[in-house]
Amino acid sequence: MKFYNLKENDEKVSFAGAVKQGLGRNQGLFFPEEVPHFDNIEQLLAMPFVERSVKVLHPFVGEDLTEQALTQIITDAFNFPAQIQPINESRAILELFHGPTLAFKDFGARFMARCLQTFSANKKITILTATSGDTGAAVAHAFHGIDNIRVVILYPKGKISLLQEKMFTTLGGNIETIAVDGDFDDCQALVKQSFDDQKLKDAIGLNSANSINISRLLAQICYYFEAVAQLYRQQGKTGLENLVFSVPSGNFGNLTAGLFAKAMGLPIKRFIAATNANDTVPRYLQTGEWSPNETVATMSNAMDVSNPNNWPRVEHMLKSGLVDKDCVSSVSIDEEQTQMTMIAIAKLGYITEPHAAVAYKALQYNANSDEFGVFLGTAHPAKFKEVVESTLGQPIALPKELADCATESILSVDKSNEFSELRAYLLADN
Numbered sequence: 328m329k330f331y332n333l334k335e336n337d338e339k340v341s342f343a344g345a346v347k348q349g350l351g352r353n354q355g356l357f358f359p360e361e362v363p364h365f366d367n368i369e370q371l372l373a374m375p376f377v378e379r380s381v382k383v384l385h386p387f388v389g390e391d392l393t394e395q396a397l398t399q400i401i402t403d404a405f406n407f408p409a410q411i412q413p414i415n416e417s418r419a420i421l422e423l424f425h426g427p428t429l430a431f432k433d434f435g436a437r438f439m440a441r442c443l444q445t446f447s448a449n450k451k452i453t454i455l456t457a458t459s460g461d462t463g464a465a466v467a468h469a470f471h472g473i474d475n476i477r478v479v480i481l482y483p484k485g486k487i488s489l490l491q492e493k494m495f496t497t498l499g500g501n502i503e504t505i506a507v508d509g510d511f512d513d514c515q516a517l518v519k520q521s522f523d524d525q526k527l528k529d530a531i532g533l534n535s536a537n538s539i540n541i542s543r544l545l546a547q548i549c550y551y552f553e554a555v556a557q558l559y560r561q562q563g564k565t566g567l568e569n570l571v572f573s574v575p576s577g578n579f580g581n582l583t584a585g586l587f588a589k590a591m592g593l594p595i596k597r598f599i600a601a602t603n604a605n606d607t608v609p610r611y612l613q614t615g616e617w618s619p620n621e622t623v624a625t626m627s628n629a630m631d632v633s634n635p636n637n638w639p640r641v642e643h644m645l646k647s648g649l650v651d652k653d654c655v656s657s658v659s660i661d662e663e664q665t666q667m668t669m670i671a672i673a674k675l676g677y678i679t680e681p682h683a684a685v686a687y688k689a690l691q692y693n694a695n696s697d698e699f700g701v702f703l704g705t706a707h708p709a710k711f712k713e714v715v716e717s718t719l720g721q722p723i724a725l726p727k728e729l730a731d732c733a734t735e736s737i738l739s740v741d742k743s744n745e746f747s748e749l750r751a752y753l754l755a756d757n
């Protein structure tokens with residue numbers, strides 16, 4: 328299958344090309360020429376996770392990866408589960424945080440790292456990526472030790488938690504980290520500017536591991552299928568006719584993957600895109616006007632994004648009829664509601680963190696009584712230890728992954744948000 332540039336439709340590349348290039352001309356996002364539709368959903372849902380994931384992704388990547396190669400990549404990448412946990416009779420959480428960096432981004436980053444390694448052979452590649460927290464950790468761990476790939480990660484200095492920072496700035500080796508004097512949107516802008524700079528791109532073999540990379544999105548489709556499979560297995564189909572997924576959204580990659588799953592025939596009725604105070608999308612869906620405000624810092628900081636880079640893909644899916652045009656609604660949840668919700672969920676016997684709490688609260692607002700709501704648990708509560716402990720008034724144990732890196736030292740360098748400074752750094756070190 329070919330992937331085309333949503334901005335300049337005549338640019339078409341293979342899956343390998345889209346993975347290596349990241350972004351197309353004029354910063355256009357790649358999008359599959361066709362979205363496969365499965366009529367044998369029941370049969371797919373009956374399969375084990377890895378085997379089903381191969382079936383789900385093969386139509387997208389079949390030109391560039393044999394079924395055997397894809398099986399190997401998925402087996403290595405998805406070596407941890409996605410798990411449904413019921414909360415009450417009409418709510419369940421899909422826990423996506425059982426990977427090495429305790430966040431859902433491990434699925435996409437690990438899949439991408441293995442695809443890129445396969446496609447790049449011995450060519451030198453530089454991954455440049457911006458993170459508001461969890462991407463950095465997932466990408467750093469996914470690529471750490473892959474020799475021909477240099478990884479440079481930008482993050483907003485002082486705007487992520489110390490533990491989050493330690494999860495990606497302490498590895499060293501082929502992982503370089505830069506603390507930028509600015510916010511996440513500044514970091515994202517620097518990445519975009521770098522990709523616009525053809526000379527720089529060629530000189531260092533630039534690639535991005537952000538959720539603009541199609542391989543990350545494709546990987547994420549697989550856990551939506553897994554969620555529905557587990558729900559059917561746990562409670563049968565009765566009561567699950569109207570499934571609603573509430574997705575804590577920042578760059579809207581996770582939502583995009585869910586929409587792909589729906590377009591492929593997975594029986595999900597609709598989606599709620601839950602945001603924090605950075606509410607560009609909920610305002611847009613209400614008024615039709617795209618007017619990002621200044622990004623504000625919140626407890627759910629991985630969603631502190633006011634100009635979500637995957638939105639053009641979502642918009643394309645809604646407008647082209649790949650999914651029903653009103654299958655996405657969006658709700659913004661403020662800080663106080665987020666904390667109250669964490670307390671409310673704790674009373675139901677489940678400890679959660681701010682991102683999942685935002686998604687749960689959006690369900691409480693937006694889901695009807697005949698709908699079953701699944702919200703995505705995008706990070707382990709221990710990654711947000713400070714806020715979880717102060718909100719719930721009880722201690723949270725650190726899982727081994729976090730305890731191990733908490734004692735290491737941060738290896739980052741500081742930079743301004745000037746592109747020229749970053750450019751010099753990237754070229755000098757090459």
Ligand SMILES: *Cc1c(COP(=O)(O)O)cnc(C)c1O
Nearest residue numbers: 461576577578579580581629705
């Ligand atoms: C990245 C992230 C999100 C937002 O996901 P998008 O795909 O960018 O919308 C939500 N929660 C957590 C914990 C994250 O790390």
